[in-house]
Amino acid sequence: MKRSAELAELETRLGVRFRNVALLREALTHASMSGPNRSDNQRLEFLGDRVLGLVMSEALLERDRAASEGQLAPRYNALVRKETCADVAREAGIGDALKLGRSERLSGGRRKMALLGDAMEAVIAAVYVDQGFEIAKAMVLRLWGARIDGVEKDARDAKTALQEWAQARGLPPPAYIETARSGPDHAPVFTIEARLESGETAAAAAGSKRQAEQKAAEALLAAVDRAPS
Incomplete structure (x- = not known):
C-alpha cells in the first residue's frame, strides 16, 4: 500500500x-x-x-x-x-x-x-x-x-498519597470539589479544589476531572509538606 x-x-x-x-x-x-x-x-x-x-x-x-x-x-x-x-x-x-x-x-x-x-x-x-x-x-x-x-522511585498516586497523609494524622479522607468549569463542551477545563478537614486547600485545573483532582492533590501535598510541623 x-x-x-x-x-x-x-x-x-x-x-x-x-x-x-x-x-x-x-x-x-x-x-x-x-x-x-x-x-x-x-x-x-x-x-x-x-x-x-x-x-x-x-x-x-x-x-x-x-x-x-x-x-x-x-x-x-x-x-x-x-x-x-x-x-x-x-x-x-x-x-x-x-x-x-x-x-x-x-x-x-x-x-x-x-x-x-x-x-x-x-x-x-x-x-x-x-x-x-x-x-x-x-x-x-x-x-x-x-x-x-x-519517574520518582517512590512515586505514588497523588490522591492515594494525600489520603495516607491525612489518615496518619487522624483526619478523614480529603474532599474534592469542582469549583469551576470552562471551555467548550468538546474541550472542557475543570477546576477542582482539594480540601482537608484541618483547613488546608489547593486547587488545580485540567481537561478531565480525574487529572484536575490528581493535580490538586499533588499541590496540596506539596503545601502541607512545606508547612511547619
Missing part, C-alpha cells in the same frame, strides 16, 4: 518505517471511521496496551533492581495510564494523523485524551505486529524516555 506524505512524516517522528503501512493506517482509524472495508484500531489498542505494559515492566525492573512490587506498581501505573499515552501521542503528532468520522472531528476528537491514548497503544501494537517486540520496545523507550528516567 502506498504511503501518504502524512504517514511518512509520522513514521519519521516515530522512528519506524513500516513494512506494511496498512497496519499504521488501521492504528490511526477511530471506530467512527470504520466500515465494511475499513478496520478500526480497537483490536490493536487491546494488544498495544499489553505490549506497553511488558516494556514498562521490564524497564522499571532493570532501572531499580532493589525495588519491591509495592514501589514498582505506582511507577508502572504512572507510565502506562491513558493520560501519559495521550501526552506521548500529542508529542509524536499522532492526533494530526487520526482518521475520524465527521462528528468526532467537529467535537475536537484530535485533542481528546481517550482517543489519543487509544491511538498511541494501537500504534505500539502495529509496530509489534509489523516488526516484532524488540523494535516496538525500542520505539516505546525512545518516546517515553524522559518519563521513565524521571
